[in-house]
Amino acid sequence: MVAPKRIPSRVRHVAADGPLGLRELDRFSETSLERWNAASQDLDELHDSLYFGLEPERRRYRPELIAALTSVEAVELRIVRWCRAVTYRYSLAPLSCAGSLQFIGGRFNAGTELDPQTLTAWPALYVAEDFETAFREKFQLPSDSLTQGLTPKDMALGEGSSLANVMVSGHLMRVFDMTHAASLNAVSSVFRRIAMPPRAAKLRKKLGISEAGMVRTAGHAYDAVLKHNWRVFPIQFGLPSPSQILAELIRAAGFEAILYRSTKGPGRCVAVFADRLQEASFVELADPAPPEVRHRRLDTESAIELAGWDTVAAQFRAR
Secondary structure, eight states: OBOOOOOOGGGOOOOSSSOOOTTGGGGOOHHHHHHHHHHHHHHHHHHHHHHHHHHHHHHHTHHHHHHHHHTSOOEEEEEEEEEEEEEGGGTTSTTOOHHHHSTTEETTEEOTTSOTTSOOOOOOEEEESSHHHHHHHHHTOOOSOOBTTBOHHHHTOSOOOOEEEEEEEEEEEEEEEOSSGGGGHHHHHHHTTSOOOHHHHHHHHHHTOOSOOBOOSHHHHHIIIIISOTTHIIIIISOOOHHHHHHHHHHHTTOSEEEEEOSSSSSEEEEEOGGGOOTTOEEEESSOOOTTOOOOEESTTTHHHHSOGGGSOHHHHTO
């Protein structure tokens, strides 16, 4: 697992006149763009080298990584009127995990459009502790502060959409508590034994990236998983994010959910792995539902139908 990289500043060539803004691209000369393109190619190669170069080592240490995660005591989580912000058109299937399988997936699950040589997709149900947290996570709105004179709503670059605010309750038996960095102490002690591939080290030096990029401490792992933008790796490079890599190991260690602090709102969130639910675990609608809602409870009996595999192409289901 590696931490996200910043794009090297030395290839950035910006005109000195005037403040930075949304039209920043207009300031670049042709030479600057060529330098950016060359750096971009090196950055792509760096991330490919880090992921695929480290994969043999992750496989080699996989039993120890899973054992380290298994050593962390699972917690029980009682969910009392937590919230899901569901796009209105899908409001008759509020407990479906189908959305999590689309595109790149979510913070703690892989979607169907990641590089097919990386992670196989799996479904997850995301629930937030309160409405504000659910709303901010849904639209990735971190705060009310202005950015370049624009509000978070303006930055969404689109009209507001209709939402169904669905309250849920439940009980989960084996939850990995990632609300504090200490939960990653054991697994980080294994990750730190994995060395950076030589080619990646050479590219890092060429690009002038000062960060080591490798997980060495629990704090470093925690930041890579929760504080950095998890979408950068899958969107820009088609590769799993550190949080998705770690979530796959946590699933393999026998946990059915991950509890974590929202990076956007004030509350906590939980990612529930529908296909890993324990017999006594469930998430259900807290209020009466319209008669058209078929499934009002996610548990071991309904998990197959609520996983959402019927909404993705056949080739992805076969992976």
